[in-house]
Amino acid sequence: MDTKRIFDDPLLKEDVSNVAALSLPWDKLKNKVIMISGATGLIGTFLIYVLLMRNTENAMNCQIYALGRNKEKAVRKFGDFLNRQDLTFIPCDINESLKKADIPHADYVLHLASNTHPIAYATDPIGTIITNIIGTKNLLDYCVKNAATRFVFASSVEVYGENREDVDEFAEDYCGYIDCNSLRAGYPESKRCGEALCQAYIKQSGVDIVIPRFARTYGPTMLMNDSKAISQFIMKAIHKKDIVLKSNGMQHYSFSYVADAVSGLLTIMLKGKCGEAYNIADIGSNIYLKELAELIATSCGKNVIFAEPDALEQAGYSKATKACMDSTKLQKLGWKAHYNISTGIQRTIEVLQRLIKE
Template sequence: MKIYEHKLYQEDLEAVCDFDLQWEKFQNSSIMISGATGLIGSFLVDVMMQKNLANHLNCKVYALGRHERKARERFDHYYGLPQFRFVVCDVNEPLQIEDISGIDYVVHLASNTHPVAYATDPIGTITTNIFGLKNMLDFSVDHQVKRFAFASSCEIYGENRGDVEKFDESYCGYIDCNTMRAGYPEGKRCGEALCQAYIVQKDMDIVIPRFARSYGPTLLKSDTKAMTQFLQKAVNEEDIVLKSEGMQYYSYTYMADAVSGLLTVLLRGKCGEAYNIADEKSDIHLRDLAGIIAKSVHRKVIFELPDQIESAGYSKATKARLDSTKIETLGWKAQYDIHQGIRRTIEILGQCEK
């Protein structure tokens, strides 16, 4: 079974498509999505196409990615439809796309987003978040894009200095920039600053959704984040391996909530503003998270030391909870808590092609 054929996945799509948003803004328009085959990007493409076809939006969806074969496997049911086009490109190179006269919305999601990628490709981690973003911004200026969304991360907050319980959008914690691991959070910070520069100098309309640690059945097999490893172990009915004491206290977001939050920011956010996408019902210690996932498949949690590459890519933040007050003023509210999201992820992955 393909993931988009699963009943629960279809329910997730319908839940986001039924979200109270100004969907009419997409009528007779176009949207470009980089990182389209990733965890968030692939679900966003499915949401846009589902809403497109169900409500006759006549919205052209341009999905950007580096691998045509991977895209065909994931989006084969859209190929041939006039509303969909996959574009092979590397955002680290200037975008040269033929037969595009104008784009209304751009969502830039392309990025290295997991520990092994940070450790094995630290240069690519930084350049995608800076030069890749600049290339997308320059393309957007040339094509007079109405609004641009830059996907930022909870990691820009750095380490909690012990002065707050949750990070609001104005918080700046400590990041040791003289480490290899700093490439990701510092790249995202620089990316946000670059967005502000384009707003002032190029008169662009840009919003910045800041994602919590996201998960869901669209996770990539190559992803080495702790949550993803836990879920993959659960799907294979194996013991959950915890490579620390598990006292890290983080905010998590199920993929459907991440995308409804992204669309809320894209359609309702204020230019130049950043918005945390998180929900306190999904704040959890890592060891408790491992326990919930292990219990759901009747397995146990075992402790194991990480190897050198893994540990080099791990975040040093031990407490990173996000304050969602600001995005909630836009009318957004998460629909899935951590228990629901985990259950749905494991069930979908367990019954779909791996």
């Protein structure tokens, strides 16, 4: 994927511009250093585009350190942007000692690195857990040593587990059910542990921390090998193929377009209260998986077909059947979604279709 072309796509550029123009306390980032793990992922990539645009158009003079294990992926994601003075890619495995990477001082540290799709959960369960626990600890220790202003731990709707059928939407204090004695528990349980580790560092080391909990997020900056259902549906659509649904489709989930996810992240980072978790979701993007498949199939003039998942896919699939989030707490900080599920899907497919035609 040529990221210079994807960034120049008019729709994506409009999305980035909309987030960069939000009424937020941006002055907190002026002349600051921001370090981002998982910088080449779906959310990290879009966030960096926003920060670079703010630097260009609003003279924020914000230095960005993008952490990742794969330099080639960074080149694909950021292209000529890596020649800018305000963006530095630092090859780094956060599960190892950060001393090896010789990372300079950063004011804001965002931990966005994680396995986030089913095949990765099934094939790399150890790496999934370690990144959410050991990687988090290494970054928190860095914050202590460098007296960072704020740490942002990217968590997930999956910390809620399965709905006990006593609520329609998860608020931040809800605790559902997770079968911890299973391979698939590695992701949600390690995210829970990561959140607990954050609370420990707040109490014991005085680190200022906020926790955004993301819904199932999608958008044109997604990874092409992402095995989440919505990502697979989108990949089929941009190649004009039938949408393959590997379940009965009755799972009811919250989804979030990447621009809304990043605007929520920035709102939490700049306005959230230390120690608090905030859901990033919107009722306009709550949908049954079957309805989502039908929506995407209709958009490309194709059909939904059903198939059985293979053993690897089955091992990585979420067990939750009802996982919608209540974002009232985040809305009280002034956040609101700008894209419903139909609009977000339409924009994602349009951008990616243009990209594969070039």
